[in-house]
Amino acid sequence: MLQSHFIIEFQKYLLKWYKENRRDLPWRRTVDPYYIWISEVMLQQTQVDTVIPYYEKFITHYPTMHALAQAPQEEVLKHWEGLGYYSRARNLQAGVREVVENYDAQIPSDRKTLLNVKGIGPYTAGAILSIAYQKPEPAVDGNVMRVLSRIFQIDEDITKAKTRKTFEQLVYTLIPEDDASPFNQGLMELGALICKPKTPLCEACPLSHLCQARQAGKQTDYPVKSKKLKQKGIHYVAVVLQDDQGRYLIQQRPSEGLLAGFWEFPLQEISASTDEVLPSAEQFIEETFGTLSIKWSVCEETAQHIFSHLKWQLNVVQGKVLSGQVPSLQEKPMRWIAETELKDYPFPVPQQKIMKIARIAY
């Protein structure tokens, strides 16, 4: 059990350090729960410098919850393009619609209700409650677990879901009643700027005199986390097809799963060898349109894209339809679009790499 003088000491040094060292970030110039919500979702598993331009653009386009609620989903995805983890965008919009419809556009201020809103989990709920509503609630992210696991030499594996609860209980004992926002943000800022994963700057740390790992010289042994497996490799051929008018064939991905709802040049999975590249492309066209007269060229350059759990190897084949008539597409989620229209569709990064290889402007 922690003694009260330790807790007071912890709060005092952390709050003083945060007050003097906090970065001036766009979302720190407001306490509007809607803007805090957007920033927290964008910051999930994403670095601050990456988020800043997306945040600025997003709140300009969707300054109110009503604006976001009424926007077409594909337009929202377009604004999220390149930021990754696209279910965040769909869930954010779904959550905002829930709040507009069920709570008269007032974001709930209690944890239980907040957790029922789409896209809001334990961390984001705590962040909104503490930062926007000044409530003494924990907001435990990777920074907080790293900082606290070092200070208290906590050995639990932070990759396990239930470990977060251990840290939440600890934060409940540490967090000050009246300074919840700077306390939570201070813990995260300390993790980001000082208590870094590889090379913690303990000499500059305001809590080093309270840190057990530091006293034991074992800072980099914490946090404890199990290793993750290597990405599984998959080989594809991207089929870049143009009709006689120079339009490109693009296809929409399914509404669930990887890169849901995004557009792409049709991908055909192949086994590793390159001698399958052209036959696979031809097979795709055969299955989609039947027999067509096409002038093919195989691109020498290939692309690679690494996801959290997958590694794509991409070959590119370009084809031009020689005959005038292209069969109709029926119910397939495909379209023929002009090169100038590509910019109106959301394309994920691997597709942008394919465009570069195929020398298509985007």
Place this chain on the structure above:
DNA sequence: TAATCGTGGCA
């Protein structure tokens, strides 16, 4: 619980 879901930075 464990797997899924992006992308860019960095040692």
Place this chain on the structure above:
DNA sequence: TTGCCAAGATT
């Protein structure tokens, strides 16, 4: 180059 890492949520 490779692996790790970043203000996690969902299923």
